[in-house]
């Protein structure tokens with residue numbers, strides 16, 4: 001149900017305005033002070049669940065206040081929320097009035113539509129040499145003539161079928177006696193190296209979980225460890241968004257809160273446990289059957305998951321606590337899987353080139369000599385864009401500060417890829433054609449939409465190489481002395497206001513694409529080659545999947561290569577995590593990559609500033 005807000009007779013211009021920042025959608029707008037959060041969401045075009053029509057009885061519009069001031073909690077809300085929820089900042093959007101600029105978290109269940117999550121990627125062929133194997137055992141029961149200990153019985157059986165020098169993890173040792181007696185001395189063991197890590201009822205399959213922990217989104221895959229097949233997959237928003245949209249602001253949160261690391265870690269682990277419970281339910285298995293986990297993320301996500309300090313990642317020279325691969329016993333983290341399981345975190349390259357990039361390189365085979373490609377550029381675009389260049393055995397990488405514009409931040413009508421976001425834009429002399437996610441009336445623009453818009457404005461000479469509005473177009477208007485290009489009028493939009501692109505928005509895209517292109521050029525320069533030497537240009541990640549390649553080339557973000565040299569491969573970090581789950585060889589390769597890669601710190605590269613200045617223009 002949607003409650004219609006009549007703002008027609010509000011003298012909005014005469015009211016004080018404040019900003020509401022709606023997370024995790026990433027929508028920020030100016031709204032009159034004193035209206036409810038529900039009304040503000042409607043102005044922003046974000047639909048909350050309002051089954052009771054705003055009377056405060058259904059609880060559907062539950063939100064969480066992250067920052068700012070709202071009206072005191074009222075009796076209706078007091079009745080609905082527990083003490084813990086109230087302490088955590090939960091409120092009803094239909095009841096709480098906005099008294100200052102606020103930052104609000106909208107839980108997924110309060111939204112009528114869900115965000116787009118990127119969990120697919122190009123499938124790759126992997127050799128299957130699993131890290132954990134399954135062995136079925138059938139033992140004889142003890143009697144007065146056979147007083148061997150339960151564990152000795154297992155060891156001797158294993159020895160008889162070719163497994164020697166076997167040890168057992170202590171949490172598993174605690175379970176064997178009960179399990180063996182409950183299942184008539186038969187069982188399935190999960191063995192890693194020379195260690196028994198889990199004991200299960202005989203015949204149970206064993207599984208692993210691979211997770212890509214992105215700064216914004218999480219993608220989790222449940223994998224059958226007997227054949228390497230993915231049996232279910234799920235995505236979710238990273239709950240840490242509520243504490244900072246990007247890596248730097250999350251590090252800032254930790255720096256400013258004594259228990260910041262703990263809070264961010266536990267929010268992430270709680271969400272991962274939710275994902276795990278959905279995955280096992282879908283596959284109809286038990287959590288205990290998950291005996292290994294692989295987590296990949298950028299270096300900050302890696303540290304926050306492991307509970308490592310991040311202060312030094314936010315301060316020059318931005319070094320990680322550890323760059324080697326880590327194996328953490330699951331009880332140190334609290335993931336809801338078998339107690340004997342280990343969590344493997346692949347190695348990091350540097351403070352801003354993390355294990356997710358390594359996983360992506362593995363999945364894309366972008367860091368190895370191939371018959372068809374000797375020079376490979378691969379990148380994953382985000383607030384920080386990680387770029388690698390592999391050239392005849394030499395491997396260079398860097399990270400560039402491309403900023404959050406492609407996530408919709410710093411863009412007037414920007415938002416993340418959620419229903420109602422304009423994702424495709426085409427222009428002709430008179431008109432604009434748009435496509436929104438979910439094919440519903442537009443309420444904002446996501447990264448691929450703003451990229452398309454700038455490309456089309458250039459093609460139709462509405463802006464020049466500097467990004468300045470110069471041309472004429474029926475949709476270009478001058479409002480209060482500033483140009484605004486209207487993508488959707490108030491009548492067409494989902495929130496009753498024009499959806500526009502401004503000079504400032506164009507400028508934000510210039511800065512982002514300039515940083516990315518300059519990063520690529522610096523690596524090519526370091527290797528002594530040019531654009532035309534690139535055999536393959538790999539674009540990974542969610543934004544990389546949905547961006548229009550022609551638009552990206554038109555604005556100069558990518559070099560103008562033959563189109564068959566480009567590959568948009570989806571969530572390759574997630575696929576790399578899967579590869580690391582089912583292949584010992586991949587783990588060895590990950591170590592090799594990190595050992596061989598030459599990390600280039602762009603800020604100390606003499607050619608970077610020139611390359612950046614040159615890449616800013618739309619040539």
Ligand code: FES
Nearest residue numbers: 054056059061094
């Ligand atoms: S709309 Fe039902 S409680 Fe707010």
